[in-house]
Amino acid sequence: MARPMGPVRLKKTSPLTLVLGGALCIFILYFLIGSSAPDFSASRKASAASHPLSPPTSPFRKSTSTSGKVKPPPVTRYNLNNVTITHNPLDNRENILILTPMARFYQAYWDNLLKLTYSHELITLGFILPKNKEGNTATTELQKQIAKTQQYGPEKDRFKSIIILRQDFDPPLPSQDEGERHKMQNQKIRRAAMAKARNSLLFTTLGPSTSWVLWLDADIIETPPTLIQDLAFHDKPLIAPNCFQRYYNTERKVMDERAYDFNNWQDSPTAQELASKMGYDDILLEGYADMATYRALMAYMYEEGADIHHEVPLDGVGGTALLVKADVHRDGAMFPPFAFYHLIETEGFAKMAKRLGWQAAGLPNYKVYHYNE
Template sequence: MVQLKSPLLRQIRRKPLTAIAPITLLVVLVFLFFRSSGSQKLRTYSYKSKKSGFFNHHRDVIPRNLPGDHISHYDLNKLASTPMAAYNKERVLILSPMSKFYNEYWQNILTLTYPRELIELGFIVPRTAEGDVALKKLEKAVKQVQTKDARFAKVTILRQDSESLASQKEKDRHALKVQKERRANMALARNSLLFTTLGPFTSWVLWLDSDIIETPHSLIEDLVSHDKPVISANCYQRYYDDEKKALSIRPYDFNNWVESDEGLKIAAGLEDDEIIVEGYAELATYRPLMAHFYDAKGDINTEMALDGVGGAAVLVKADVHRDGAMFPSFPFYHLIETEGFAKMVKRLGYEVFGLPNYLVFHFNE
C-alpha cells in the first residue's frame, strides 16, 4: 500500500471538501493569467451628461482614450424664435460681409443692448488688399472685446474664397453694369458665411451690413418684437445739405420694395439669365419702394408687406434659413442675392415685412 507522506495529502484524504476552495481559486487565477496575456487591453469610455448648451439637452459622449471624439444631441423642436427673445435667452447670430472696417460700425455693435452673451458674430472678408486691411482692424477690435468679461458668445471670421470687385468705392460698386457680377459674388459670400456659422442653438439671424454705422441701441429687441419670419429696417444716409446749410437725411437702400405690374411685365420679357435690379432709371419698374414711405412723424412700428429686401439690416428667423432660404447667386425669377432671397422666402410660404419708419444709417463716403 502507498503511504501518503505529505501532511497536505493526508489532510485531503481525511477531509476532501476542504481542498475545493483553494483548488478552485488556483484554476481561476491560471485562467485569468493566460486570458489577459493572450488578448489586447480593452478601451474604457466615460459617458458624461451635462446641462451645457441651450436646451439643457446636450449630452457629450467622450472616450477617455480618444480626445475630441464626441456626440452632441440637440432637440430643434425646443428651439424657439419669440418676440421675447432676450427674456427667453434666445441666441442671435449677427452676420456681416465686410470689405472695409468702419470703426463706427463696430462701436454701434458694442452699444447694442441685447445681452452680449447671447450674441454670436460672423464676418466674411474678401481676399483683396482692402480686405487684408479690414481683417487686421477687425481682429484687433475683436481681441480687445473678447479678452474682457463682457464678451460675445462667439466670433467667427472667414476669408472669402470667391472673387470680389477690384474697387469697393461707392460709385464703382453701384454701377449698373457690375450689378450682376457684384451681387452674385455677394450672394456666394453670404451663403458661405451663413452655412458656416448657423448652429443648432441659433434662434435669429441679423444680417447687418458692415457699412451700417448707426442704429437704435435696441435694434435686436425692436425687430424681434414684431415676430415676423423676415423683417427689414429702412436704410437712410446722413449728409450735409448745401442748400439748407445743415445735416439732413436721404434714402439709401432701394431694395426693399413691393412688386408692380410693370416689374412683372419686364421680367416676363427677359431671358432666363437676365436680372432686374431696383433703383436704376434704366430699369423703371415703378415698384413702390419702402425708402419713399418714411414718415418722420409716423409710428416706428408701422409694418409694410414686401416682395424684395436689401441686406442693410434684416432680421430672419433661423428656421427660415434652415428650411432652405438662401441667397441665389444665379437669376431666380430674374432676381439675385437679397432680392432673390426674399423671393425664395415667399416661395417657401413665409411672409416678408419692412418697417418704413424705423431707420438705420449707412456710411456716407
C-alpha cells in the first residue's frame, strides 16, 4: 500500500538567477522580433566605392535606423547645367579625367603625371590593362606607384580618385613591341582592340561632374607641367599637341628628336579618292608607304621657335595626347572599333565628333614626347 506524499517544498530562487534569466529572455525576444538585416553601413563604407564619379564596387546593403525602419539607398543628384567647361579650368575648379590604356608601365610616365601643375585634387585617373602576362606585370607596378603616391606621398601629389580596369577580351597581338605594333597587317585588328579598350574605359569612368577628358598614352613620358591648362586655354572641343620622340642620332652622334604620331592630319583629295574605291570594311592608314594618302600631317608642321599656341584644324587625331571636352563624349562621340567612313579608333573618333558638329584642332609647335624603345 502506497504511503501518501507529504507537502513539496520548492527551493528558493536567488535574485541573481532571476536577473540573468530575465536578461536572457530579453535578448532572445530582441533577436527573434528585431530586424534580421544587420547594419552593414560601416562595412559598406569600407568596401563600396564612395566616389560619385564611379559605380559602386559592392551592392548597397540595407541598414536599419533606431526606429526600426529600413533606410533607403542613397540618391545623388547632379545638374549638368552647373558643370562648366571653360578656357580657364583651374580657376573654375573643373574636374579633369585622365584616361590611359596601359599595356606596359613606364616609371617616367608616372613621374610626369606627378609633375602636372593642375590641382591633383581635381584629377581622376582611369586605367585599363590587358589580361595577359604583360598586363599583370604592368598592373602590379602601377598599383605600387599608386600606393606610394596616394597613401604615403605629399598631399599635393594625391589624386582625387583612381580607377583601374582589366580588359574582358584577349589582346589581339602576342607582343607589344613597337615593331610588332606598327606592322601594317596588324593595324586593323590592333586598333579595333584599342578602340574597344578606350570605349570601355570611357563609358565606365566618365562622370556627371567631369568637364574635360585628357587621353594620355602610357608611353608619353614627357610633357610641359602645364599641359592641361595650356590645351584647355584654346577652348576647342578636341585639341592635340604634337607628339615627338627623343633618340640618339648615330650619324650625328648626338641626342636628337623625330616626329612620332602621324594620326593628326588634314585630309587630302588623294585620301578621299582612295576611300571611295575601298570596300565597306576597309580602312585608310596613315604613315605607310604602301598607302600614300598625301594628307597634311601635323607631325611635319612643326616650326622651331614658332608660337606654341599656333592652331591648325584637323580631320584626324591621334590618341597619344588629346584633350576633349566632356560634352563631346556625352554627345555620343566614341572610338569606332569598325570602319567608320574608312577610319578607325582615334581617327574615326575625330570623324564621328565632326559629324556631331565638333571640330578638332591641333598645336603643331606644342610638343610632348613618346618613350623610345
